[in-house]
Amino acid sequence: xxxxxxxxxxxxxxxxxxxxxxxxxxxxxxxxxxxxxxxxxxxxxxxxxxxxxxxxxxxxxxxxxxxxxxxxxxxxxxxxxxxxxxxxxxxxxxxxxxxxxxxxxxxxxxxxxxxxxxxxxxxxxxxxxxxxxxxxxxxxxxxxxxxxxxxxxxxxxxxxxxxxxxxxxxxxxxxxxxxxxxxxxxxxxxxxxxxxxxxxxxxxxxxxxxxxxxxxxxxxxxxxxxxxxxxxxxxxxxxxxxxxxxxxxxxxxxxxxxxxxxxxxxxxxxxxxxxxxxxxxxxxxxxxxxxxxxxxxxxxxxxxxxxxxxxxxxxxxxxx
Numbered sequence: 001x002x003x004x005x006x007x008x009x010x011x012x013x014x015x016x017x018x019x020x021x022x023x024x025x026x027x028x029x030x031x032x033x034x035x036x037x038x039x040x041x042x043x044x045x046x047x048x049x050x051x052x053x054x055x056x057x058x059x060x061x062x063x064x065x066x067x068x069x070x071x072x073x074x075x076x077x078x079x080x081x082x083x084x085x086x087x088x089x090x091x092x093x094x095x096x097x098x099x100x101x102x103x104x105x106x107x108x109x110x111x112x113x114x115x116x117x118x119x120x121x122x123x124x125x126x127x128x129x130x131x132x133x134x135x136x137x138x139x140x141x142x143x144x145x146x147x148x149x150x151x152x153x154x155x156x157x158x159x160x161x162x163x164x165x166x167x168x169x170x171x172x173x174x175x176x177x178x179x180x181x182x183x184x185x186x187x188x189x190x191x192x193x194x195x196x197x198x199x200x201x202x203x204x205x206x207x208x209x210x211x212x213x214x215x216x217x218x219x220x221x222x223x224x225x226x227x228x229x230x231x232x233x234x235x236x237x238x239x240x241x242x243x244x245x246x247x248x249x250x251x252x253x254x255x256x257x258x259x260x261x262x263x264x265x266x267x268x269x270x271x272x273x274x275x276x277x278x279x280x281x282x283x284x285x286x287x288x289x290x291x292x293x294x295x296x297x298x299x300x301x302x303x304x305x306x307x308x309x310x311x312x313x314x315x316x317x318x319x320x
Contacts (some may be wrong), residue, residue, distance in 0.1 A: 006070075007050040010036055010057050013077065014292065017299025019051070024303065045071055050306050055080060058119050061088040073309045079103060079117035080239060086320040094199055096320035097305035101158065102297035103289035107163035110288045113205055113236045114165075114228040114261025117207070119144040119233050121259070122230050124279045141160045144204075144233060144258060147171040152203025154196065154219075155238065156182060160176035164190055191273045200227040205235065208320040212239035233259040237288050240265040245272040252278040263288050 004026040009018070012033035016030075021027040028037070028044060033195045037046065038058050045051060050073040053059065057076065066087055073095045076084060081098050083097070117123065122144040151167045153160045155300060156178040164174045165188075174190040176182075177199040181192045193199040196219075200206065203243040205226065210216045220234070228234075234257055238242055245266055251257040259280040265271035268286060275281045305315035 005049040006047060006308075007052055007306065008041070008044050008048050009052045010041060011054045011077070014295050015051075016296050017303070020300065025050075038066075042066050042068070042094045049073070049095045049310070050075065052077060052302050052306065053083075054078060055083050056138040057083060059089075059098055060087040064092060064094070067092070067094070073097075073315075074232045075303050075305045077298050080212065081319055082239070084320075091319045094320075095309050095315060095318060095319045097302070097309075097315040098300045098319050099301040099305075099312075100317055102301055103294045104158045104162050106287040106294040107159050107237050108290045109165055110263055110284065111159075111163045111209075111235055112166050112170075114235045114237065114263060114282060114284065115205060115207070115233065118235065118261035118280070119146060120260035121280070123282045127279065133173040142230065142250075143226055146205070148231075149173070149204040149208060150175055150202050150288060151205045152176070152199045153224065154199065154206065154208050155188075156190070156297040157209060159237070160207070160209040161186070163209065164188070172205070175199055190263060196224070200224055202229070203232060204229055208238045208242055208257075210238055212241055217241050218244040218247075220244060220248065221252070225251050225257060232285070233258055234260040236261075240268055240271075245275070247273045247280060252280055255278055 007025045008028045009021055011030050012238040018029055035056055046068050047070055049070060051071055052075045055079045065088060071094060074089065075097050077099060079098055079100050084096055086096060103163050108281045121141045125141055147170060149172055151174055153164060153176040156176040167174060175193060176190050177193045177196045225247055225270060226287060248260060249272065251259055261282045262286045264286055275283060289298065301317065304316050
């Protein structure tokens with residue numbers, strides 16, 4: 001039998017994924033899930049053929065330039081790849097792949113959870129229970145009903161469309177802004193806006209689904225929040241830095257934004273602690289893809305990419 005390729009897996013992955021990695025490769029696994037800093041990761045990669053990393057690993061130009069010559073492939077356990085300098089990888093002739101398509105439903109589910117949790121004041125209700133609930137009253141924690149509201153989707157890709165499908169069952173009217181208008185068949189009645197500003201003006205609920213790029217960093221800032229209708233609800237399951245935290249926190253505290261549901265944060269896990277002082281902020285710890293089925297699928301997809309590369313084929317999800 002041919003000698004197995006050697007790979008480093010930087011974080012603890014689901015058991016089924018780890019078992020497959022062991023079976024297919026001479027794999028170094030991070031069983032304790034102790035996050036590696038760049039120096040530790042580079043040291044462990046000595047003599048390795050491939051790297052299975054996550055969004056918590058820094059693979060900026062400086063790190064990639066220091067990778068051992070033996071490393072020929074990087075598979076990230078994520079859809080996003082802003083943690084990897086793709087141009088630096090190309091210059092080193094290192095193949096890079098990601099895991100698109102497998103976390104659409106799980107992330108869309110969490111977006112709806114955030115909409116419900118934020119609009120129906122779930123965090124405040126949980127705090128009330130913890131503090132000792134004194135009983136029901138007719139005006140207690142009245143929230144915002146989703147039925148009949150306009151949902152603005154910023155970024156109508158796979159996840160945005162999955163959110164739209166779910167939101168229709170709540171009786172919401174779907175609006176969207178995208179780099180390109182979708183076909184009528186794909187739109188399914190959603191209303192297209194030619195500019196982001198037009199979309200914001202009709203978004204009773206605003207759900208962010210754009211990728212993180214230099215152009216989208218802090219795309220939701222003070223000026224754009226001011227364009228939202230009265231009592232809007234803001235949802236983010238994309239990437240934390242697409243929101244200007246200071247602007248959103250100010251709007252939450254002033255009442256300009258009625259509520260926010262956030263699963264991702266700039267600088268996570270060190271989120272802006274001022275969010276904790278906003279009872280109208282419904283916060284989750286990056287749970288978008290956190291189902292057994294989805295995390296297994298992500299790991300298997302990452303391994304599929306490595307398998308294909310080491311077999312001499314094109315990785316199905318190559319991005320560099």
